[in-house]
Amino acid sequence: MRTVGVEEELLLVDPETGDPKALSAVVLARAARCETNPEEPSVFQKELHNQMVEFATRPHERMGDLAADIVAIRAEAAQHAREAGCTVAALATSPLAVSPSVSIGHRYKWMAEQYGIATREQIVCGCHVHVSVGSDEEGVAVLDRIRPWLPTLMALSANSPFWQGRETGYNSYRRRVWLRWPSAGPTELFGSAEGYHRRVSDMVATGTILDEKMVYFDARLSARYPTVEVRVADVCLHAETAALVATLVRGLVETAARAWEAGEPPLVHSVSLLRLADWRAAHSGLMGELVHPVTMRNAPAQAVVGALLEYVKDALSDSGDLERARASCAGLLLHGNGARVQREVFERTGSLREVVASCVRHTQA
Template sequence: MRTVGVEEELLLVDPETGEPRALSAAVLARAAQDDADQDVFEKELHDQMLEFATHPQSSMEALHAEIVRCRKEAARHAGEIGCTVAALATSPLPVSPAVGLNRRYQWMEDQYGIATREQLVLGCHVHVAVESDEEGVAVVDRLRPWLPVLRALSANSPFWQGKDTGYSSYRSRVWLRWPSAGPTEIFGSAERYHRLIADMVATGALLDEGMIYFDARVSPRYPTVELRVADVCLHSSTAVLIATLVRGLVETAAREWREGREPADHSVSLLRLADWQAARSGLTGELLHPATMRRMPAESVVRALLEHVEEALDGTGDLEQARVACEELLRDGNGARVQRELMERTGSLRDVVTECVRHTQG
């Protein structure tokens, strides 16, 4: 069974006002004093962000337990210095992001200017183990049309600088300002994949391979395929659903590769349109079906995804739980819908943030 790991980026906020707080260094210093959390939490691009990474897990129940524990520990460490954490993919309230003062982040600010300063967006990255780079690239080639569905399921960023954007995942629109971000062409082999990355780095527009921000990539650090398409999810249960579906997609793609089945040859232009549609409407309207690239109700496309990975999820014992979780998400809404319903009910973005703090910790 393939192992799965999750990285979540959390927003540091004032527990009373909901305003972002640039206190990541202080929170990390607190976490470093705790032996159990020394290697769990990491600094991110902006000082209003805190990242944690789970261990690789085979069991989704174990993965869920670790995500819940890390969120609670993040809140505990933040609380000790007067702030807390919210699983929000953008700040609903206006914010002036503070870029971290290490050499890498300063290079990025010098290179990309305002695009770096405005990148206060928070994602959920999922790593799934693969046996080789060749298998990993074959998986990346075959995942491409399904990634917008994950975008729609995880969408959790409707507000930006105090206003409703009209998007369910505005984070994804900001993320695409990076020159290496987004969907990719079919590579066909690990050799072609690595040659392209080397050529991209050689342009000087990127600092190194770590700045390859493809929607799905072979991790430069671990023997995994890494998907970076999801918003950080408001509820831990949604993060586990995304991880479950990603493992199912990776296993399904690997089987197709071993059986000699070619990847769908959709152009990057069509994939970008599918991704835009998912970011715009989330689960409230229509999505582009990964097979036909034509509009269908979101519910139908989500169920098509479940059907696509059914055999893989059945093999890991996750099928029924994934079905139930998808139906609940379609019924109750993703993070974007929850945020908008809170805004409609309270009329206050501060109340949206403070209520989402409670959702973050379950």
């Protein structure tokens, strides 16, 4: 069975006011002192901005184990943050105004100089899912076949309706901010591993990006692991939603790999259409219509989510994840994702500080 790992970025906030706090160095130092095996890479890593911290789970075969790992590491992050004088929130953007400070390091300095305000304002938190593949050739075949389904994952995870103290009109405004990077977004078909690596090399050769790790495709081959890395999701307010996204990503990878082995060609939707589907998912989330991944026409969110579940049904059934995925999707459609939770708190209280406080509680539940 394919293994799955998740990387989540969390926002560090003041436990009283909800304002983002630039304390990542202190949090990471406390986490490092608690590491039991210095030979293993740390679970926690610094991010572009000092108001953020990132963690990575171990790879898992069982989705229940992955969900438990996410919950446990979120709790550990919260403990380290408390000792540093802040707390953690699974917020894809800060509802409150923030002046981000860029972390120290050659890479981040290069980005700040190269991209200017886009770097300074890029304080957004995402969820990245890694799924194991047998080779680069299989991985690229997967990338070519999962492209039209990725906006649906974004809609499920949407968790960023507020930006710098304002209602944005989007369910995932993080997505709009993220696309300021020159290499971000959906891709054309690569056709082969050779085509993929040639594309990446050509992009690096322009000097616009520093290296292959700065190729921010919606889905890419990992530069570190033998995995496909899917990068479209907001950090999810609830750990269960993060586990759902990971489950669906593995289902997509397995379904696409089987289709490749069977000689089935990928859908040939243009990047122009994929960008429109992407915009619609970021705007509407689960609250309105999405662009159907097959027909590229508007359809109710419930129908599009149902189409995704139907597409990966065999893979999820084989891994034992189908019923849990169906139940989780039904719950999101009924009760809403993080964006809906945030808006409901704001409608009830009129306070973005209460929105942050509520999300802190959801994050650590």
